[in-house]
Amino acid sequence: MHALTRPAAVVRPVPPAAAPDTGLPAAGRTALALQAALLGCSSFDEGARVAVRELALRLGFERVSMALARENTLQLVAVSDGSATDAATPARAALLAALGETFDQQAGVVWPEPRGHTGVPRITRAHRALAPSRGDSVAGVPLVVQGALLGALCCERRGGVPVDPDELAMLEQLATCIAPVLALLRDRERPWYQRLQAVATTRTAPWRRVSLVGAVVLALLVLVWPADVHLGGQARLEGAVQRVLAVPADGFVQQVHARPGDSVRAGQVLVELADQDLQLERQRWQSQLAQHQDAWATANARADRAQLVQNQSRIDEAQAQLDLVDTRLQRGRLVAPFDGLVVQGDLSQQLGAPVRQGDALMTLAPGDRFRIIVEVDERDIAQVRVGQTGTLALTALPWQTLPLRVTRISPVAKAVEGRNVFEVEAALPDRPADLRPGLQGHAQIDAGRAANGWRWTRRLVETARLALWAWWG
Template sequence: MWPAARCIGSQFPRSPMNQTSPLPLPAADAASARPGLLQALAALLAGRDLRQGADALAVELAQLLQCTQVALALRGAGPGDLALAGSSLPTELDPRHDSAVALLAAMHEAADQGQAISWPAAASLGAAGPVAQAQRQLAGTGAAVSVPLVTDGRIVGVVTLVRGERPFDAAEIRFAEDAALLCAPVLELQRRLALPWHGRMREWARGDKGSRKTRPLLFAGVALAAALLAVPVPWRVSAPAKLEGSVQRAVVAATDGFLQQSNVRPGDRVREGQVLAELASQDLELERRRRESEVQHHETSYRAAQARYDRTLMVASQAKAAEASAMLSLAEAQLQRAKVTAPFDGIVIKGDLTQTLGAPVQRGEVLMVLAPDEGYRLMLEVDETDIRALSPGQRGDLVLSAQPGTVLPFIIRRIVPVATAADGRNFFEVEAQLQGKPAALRPGLSGVAKVETGTRSIASLLTYRAWNWLRVAWWRLTP
């Protein structure tokens, strides 16, 4: 890193001439130079980015000090490096051109010595003055002066001014130093803002005055964060969960027919034997009456044959009466099954028939699904990446969306060995049993379940999914 400048304006070492000679601007006192300084700062701030601001500052200084060329260079990637940031010339300087090489050499000369250097040099400095070889080569038959840009005690760049035969006097150099002192913080801030994130990290690692103060604290914070990431914490696998009845019974249509009446809807509690729905029974009633009539007819024929002692007619009539009686029993059973009843006390969880009254139903068609009031099972949808951590007997906790303030414990009973694909992911169904007899539960409630699977470090919990994905992706890409 360049040595910190001892002074800028009043901080740079000056000859006695610099301390007494006024700046040859329109006004003679030092306060009259302030408008010029403000103009230079305003030109810098008017730029939309570092390049435009530096060019505008260079043009403004060239006009104020009547220079043929003004260039600015700021600290580069490495310590001591300079990179051209702005120029008063309309064309961009090529760093490989001889003129740009001479310009950068003059800037390095001022930066290495940590003070403003001019050619021709002030006569009072004599042999003890700074080395100005590069300034002399840059000036040629004219005059040149290079002033370091200093902020927070660090040299962050250099501004170089070149003009024709008239040399720079002490007042003009003092004005250039004051302008550099005023604009250096703004230029450094714009340069930092223009850096990419890795450039900022590289500068921090290089260690300037500010980072040297904060680096121990940052290192301590990083060490503390690393220690915290290594702390083992309980690892719980989270999965969506749904509450189901321990037993689910499908209520089906016992015969073909038309839906005539529905007495319950999903969510209603029913008792065993309660009529849930009714099918149209007019045809079945006619069939029953026809079979009754046939039974009576064959019984009459049997009695008549018995009175005549006609054994052949008796046997035939008896057989036909038995057949008609069987068909009558079938008709009565079908008529009875036209009323769909509940097989046990429970709750209707599926099957709203109120919107399909009058629609035809077929024998065996599922009309409703019932679940018992007590006794529930919990079904977890565990992602395939977490299923290997689960086994029967593990404990967990459930929070339902309907009861967010209540935690329900459960135990895993069974893991279905077949994966299910849904919603763009693969998961395994895991059956669990709730502990105790929680109240106010209904089949179909959903929530989030967490299964205790041991301990892992915080870092592992935060990265294991990404690490597993990377391993699979790498395996897929490698030949």
């Protein structure tokens, strides 16, 4: 047996505060007031305390207690008189027993039973223990949300007016109104996995459990299913060999016979430099060569060996200078060293422009041999190996993918658009006729197979692991 902290007194129901007549019965106005008070609460604990306090004040009970079903146990969560809910006392044990009695029977329980009661008999042993004095009454109602038990309420009144069937029915109605709001407050504070478990185990929608289990199984299969791992990035097409045509000597551009994109043949003249000065110099050396030859012939006729040797040396010097001028004239006509394409050097708008020795005029590449340069991120380069295969999609040929094979990995990284990349060279086994050096696109290198979950989270895991190592050492 337990004793309450308040003295026993005759407590009669207190009517709700005066409010405009809305045409609703008293029970409806009370239910709306309770729901409005609960909706203003920020947590479940606050809502439970407000609910028991309002029920005690509005219905004239000495004490109203609420218990909630948590993890297959019934836990006391709120008492209207402010008693501790977690103190291990006989009074608390008796109160929990009464709440459990209501919860297990899933129906309203009242003690003492009203006279002339003809309904289903209820077990009232725990309720009787809470009402030891004559004239005390105890009523309990379950909290039900969509057919699922949320908890129970226990209302105690010391002496005075006992709980009649109409008041018990009103209690059940109010419990039905506040239970959904309390469930919403509780669910808002529950972790996501508990919400998922509640949806999966609900008895009101079995199709949800089937759908949820199917979705989880499908997601797991997708995560563990192996798939091809593709690495790569931006790619560009270059000639396997590139030849630069440089200026052999200072001069001026006279004629241009090819532009970038033109196909040229080996030996074809591409650029001609101005040769007027060289032609004049050639005539001067030809004239001197003729004079020295005449002098040599005169010395030979006189048998003057000294003049003969002197003139012969001058003849050799003039001939060497003449050969040098002829070579410079020949080198002033830049020709294609092989069949290919002009990839750089548009000189058509620079006729007559001065050029200096060593300046690059044109760049040629063979039209039948190409290489692919793939920019691979430094985080992926460890998985790239020579001999791996892949595919190339060019921007100019988006409808066609070309196979490639890795032939070389550059050991030095370079910065491109704020990130470090390694240049990976690849060859094209099949070469379509419409390829041109300078085309760009995207390449993917096959780096084996891995689970989809690892493929999607690899970058995140590696970044986190590096950050953890940098933090902890």
